[in-house]
Amino acid sequence: MNNxxxxxxxxxxxxxxxxxxxxxxxxxxxxxxxxxALTTDQLRVxxxxxxxxxxxxxGTEYAHYTRLRDDLRATPPVPEGTEPTAPGLLTQLRSANGGAGLFPVLTVLTPILAWVAALVLLLIGYLLRAADPELVLARSLLTAGWIALAAGVAAMAVGIIGLVLTAVRDGAGAAPAGTDPELAAELAAARREWRTALRDRGLLPYLHAGLPAVPAAPAAGGPGVRPEFSSPDFTGPGYSSPSFTSPGPDGSGDPGVPGPRPAFTTPDFTGPGYSSPSFTSPDDVP
Structure with missing residues (x-):
């Protein structure tokens, strides 16, 4: 939004x-x-x-929220003397003159009367059975006493259920008069959206902007900060190829032979002292 x-x-x-x-x-x-870093109080201020x-x-979510809230407040209230659409249990049982009806009175008095009657019947029944175990009246009084006790428990359960339903219904109708249930639900959803947007897009970025940057967490699997590694320097060793030279006249420079090599000279291959025979013509032969 611009404004x-x-x-x-x-x-x-x-x-x-x-x-x-x-x-x-x-x-x-x-x-x-x-x-x-700033302190918490400084950041809050x-x-x-x-x-x-x-x-x-x-701002967008807030404008939507405030508009729905204004619409809800502008809803005309229910006229005085008009019963709500879904009254609670006590409202349904209330008499015309504002007093309690018959059913709530019975709900309260029935358990008390039933338990008193059960106590009297059981007491008399057990006393008669102690005097005469075969007496039929004693068995009848005991049976009636147990039935009265069960009726009192059932009446109490009904009263508790009625109170719970009344609390639930009255709590659901606790909204101001004239409240539209759909509009109230939409207002609640708009309020949640505004709270989320204000926290995620407003408060948290503002707080982080006023605080030092948090360093990145170390990589998983290693305690503390991981050491920095550089690639090893794989350079060739200081080595040069051997110098191979042809042996000189004195035989030096041959790495395979320790010491100086003996001097060799080329043999003199000359013809032996021989001369061809002297041949003369036949006329010279005697």
Missing amino acids: PPPLLAEDRPEYERLLAEALRDRTVLTALRAPG RALRDADTIAAAA
């Missing part, structure tokens, strides 16, 4: 109750324990001072 309605004076006690609930929220209590600003976050 949310201001918080009315009659709704400020409800606002204070919601503020007390929000201050007991688990996240707020955790933030209050942080170093340098600020929230009460900025009540209109905080309530504006739930």
Whole structure:
């Protein structure tokens, strides 16, 4: 809403109750324990001072709630002398001159009379049976006494049920005169929606904004804060390939042979001292 309605004076006690609930929220209590955080009283004073600003976050729900409340109050009351639509049990049993009717009187007196009669009959019956166990009158008096006792218990049960029904019906009709049940139910639902919106969108964000940020919880499965790990530096060791060079004339540089190699010289492969025979022509042969 562009212009949310201001918080009315009659709704400020409800606002204070919601503020007390929000201050007991688990996240707020955790933030209050942080170093340098405001105290609970300081935060409450600020929230009460900025009540209109905080309530504006739930302005739509609040406008709907106040409109239904005004409609309910504007409902014309029931004329005086008119019985309610669903009167209670005592109203149904009340006589025309304002006194109690016959049924409520009987409900109260019947158990008392029945128990008195049961006590007298049982007492006389047991005394007669003690005098003569075979006396028929004694058995009849005992039977009548037990029946009277049961009737008194039943009358008391009926009276208790009547009182419970009366309390339930009178409690259901305790709303102000002229109240529309559907409108009253809608008003109750609108009030719950406004309370939820005011708490979730107004009070809690405001309280968290005035408190230090709560650090993130450690990951599950490990106590405390997890240590930071960096990837290992997998670099090659200081190693260079061996220098292989062809052996020099003196045989040095061969890593497989300890010490200097003996010097080798190329053998001199020359022809032996031989000359071809001297052949002459046949004319020279003697």
